Amino acid sequence: MFKTLLVMAALLLPGLVLADTADTTTHAASQSEVVWQALKEGASGYTTSQSEFHGQPINSYDPRILPLRSNILAPGLMLALFGMIAVFILFIMVNGISKLHHGFSGKMVFRWSKRDVAIHWLGAIPCLLLILTGLMLLAGRFFVEPVMGQGAFASMMALVKPVHDIMAFPFMAGWLLMTLLWAKNQIPAKYDLDWFLVVGGYINFGPFKGKHPDAGFANAGEKLWFWTFAAFGLVISLSGIVLLFPQYVEPSRTLSLLAIVAHGASAIIICAFSIVHIFMATVMSEGGMECMVSGYCDENWAKQHHNVWYDDIKADGSLQYKS
Template sequence: MVIKSLRSLFALMLLVCGMGLSATAFAADQQSSQQQATAQTSEADLWRAVKSGEAGYTTAKGVERGVLINVTGEQGREIRNKYVTPVMGIAVVGVFGAFLLFYFVNGPARLNDGFSGKMVFRWSKADLILHWCVAISCLTLIFTGLNIMLGKHVLQPMVGEGSGIWASLIYGSKTIHDWVGPFFIVCWAILVVKWMPHQMLKSYDFKWFLTVGGYFNVGPLKGKHADSGFANAGEKAWFWTLAIFGLFIAISGVMMVLPGLDLPREASMAALLVHGVSAILIIAFTIVHIWMATVLSEGGMECMVSGYCDENWAMQHHNLWYDEIKANGTLKYRE
């Protein structure tokens, strides 16, 4: 009888212990599930913060050492690819195409009285050297910059990405661009300071724009030439575009080339976008300048080759300047 009672008591104890263990296991499992849910929520919040660009903590050194994903960099890349790059392509093709069409329809602006054969002094040798240093370095930067920005859409499909040619082209363009840049900046600064006195806008410059400088050979503007000093209104527009946006190009270029500056990504992306927009304007005006100074102006190229211009060219395109040097006795002919 006693033995049976002990057995019943032992069985009851086992039952109670089993129920206790089951309750403990259930509580532990429930706690583990809650911890996993909390961990998943915390992890989601963490990556949400990372993707939004929030800064954390790290022992690394640098301006943005606590930022794992920089939102500004991605936004800047999207703006460059969506707006800056296409507009640059449109500027090159559009402006060049427009002047090509104008040339075929209108033809060049010829001298009304033909060439006189008398060559008038206009530019010194120092000015010629300065002009060509700026021109050659500027064109070099334009072509290498265009390859960096547009090459993957134009040249890369032609040469193939895996051939090694494209890698050499893009590396060469980047290297040349970086080394020619400082030379351009120095020459640009000297040119701006030296030529600025002749580039101040005058009241008669607005009339030059209304008649488009007398370049039209057809229509109501045919043969109409507005007054012009040493530099006409078109040359002044080109000069101030180069002066202002050349400054933006220089500052933004230095910001991107010198890694020792350790700039935040916002500043780097701003420099990249400013560099691209400024380049678009300078490229467009460069195309206009080249067309108008060479193909569209009979006798115009001679000025920057020898430093002298034909007397009839001076009277037709820069009459106020010609009258001034003739009146003050500084008119000088080539012997």
Template sequence: MFIKSLRSLFVMLVIPLVLSMGLGLSASAMAADDQSSQQQAVQTSDADLWRAVKAGESGYTVAKGVETGVLINVVGNEGEIVRNQYLTPVMGITVVGVFAAFLFFYLVNGPSKLSKGFSGKMVLRWSKADLWIHWVMATSCLALIFTGLNIMLGKHVLQPYIGEGLWAALIYGSKTIHDWVGPIFIVSWLLCVVKWMPMQTFKMYDLKWFLVVGGYVNFGPFKGQHPDSGFANAGEKLWFWSLTLFGLFIAASGLMLVLPGLDLPREASMAALLIHSISAVIIIAFTIVHIWMATVLSEGGMECMVSGYCDENWAVQHHNVWYDEMRDSNSIVYKD
């Protein structure tokens, strides 16, 4: 009887204990499953969040301004890739390639000599105002070119070979000069366009100028050919209209980049930067050509932009239409 009572007591104690353990294990399993589900949901939510951020989707922020809700701007990143991987190498190739091409041409061809030599009679070609406009624009343009090249190419060409302190000063100085010289170039560029545009109309005889390379070739079938040309030859007209168009692009995009009050969206800023860089590449190429043509390739050409006068034989050989018009109208002004 006593043993039977012990068995009953044991059953009464063990069964609740077993049930309690079973319920506890079930509850723990359910809690673990719930926690795992929550963690998975959080991970999925984080992945979706960052996927949206990387895609450039806009979120919410209390900050005020343009695109403050966008954490990563896709267009900006893609524009930076285009600038660094394509435009920067193209700019370097343009500078080296165009300069090398004209150096090779000069070494093979030599300068374009005056067929009748210098006459000693100097004819007025440019006024004092023209000279001031030209040299202010030329100086500011060269300053922008050299500082712009340092900004674009300096980290590849100079930075690895100079100290960090010197590089910091150099890049800061380039950026400062670039920003402050820009308005000077814009004003002089605008005066140049307004004052010189009437002389830059293309004529039918300009086509022959291109066909015979302006008469600058000293060998082969082009040797000795001096095509007709007005006040500006066809090459100068091409340079003028390129400067007019891409100078406008450079001026507008440059103002967009440096004026803080505009508060432009990132897409507009990147578009301005790319337009600025592409236009700069074209202007740099034409500037190198212009300098070569005006200095070493054209005998007597540089004197025009120094004193404003050109030798009469130079005028007859390189700008005969203009010279004939002045002669026929009796408006030639000689230097005393």
């Protein structure tokens, strides 16, 4: 049992001082199963480390979790970002954008308040920075460092890490405000299914051409994005807090690992949806970007893309034009 503890200590506790190093190294591989069994039973050792977690050996988790970062999460985030960008570029080259069939009316309809516009950018700008810096933190070692070299990559990461940590706070504030204040306009409606069936009316060829499905204040695609952002934004925020403040949350090392996995998986989903959202707002939908710049949209844009909402505000007298 003593030799088993020495093997476990040599494997698990950095800074350990051992007398029989050569012997334990020789037997390490053959006794690995015994080591892990002893670990799970609560065996401990001595280390010179001054870390607040110095009494905790490394995790006794399923070793299949370890390759998740390099084999799944890292390439998954790269694919979510660059893959979705490539898909949209190809789609636009083949399909074109969604133009206003009656052109711009020149009359601007009130859609978002200044407060809502500010909240949107409070969440959007940090979200973009978190995606880019998170990409470096999660996948940079596997995809960027071999190209840049270790020294240059290390210098870049010295800037990336604090930016990622700082941007987490405005992102969480924006996520919380958007979730609480905008949920009322994101309730699914019967006509949302029809929106998906004709791909929102954005297809310019075949049987889908010229189709303009009904949509309220938010169309079905925006609702799907909102609830995805709300759900996975919660996961990414909670896991981020665990990773940012381990000294206060006091997680086990297994919890920290699970937080990294949950954080990375949520980042992949939010990244993919963010690319779709950005392309739809800035490129695919003619006149769409104006909504989150001034808070107003062209009247013909409102009629074409959000006809149910436009008819409602016109009927109840709440339709406001920009003076």
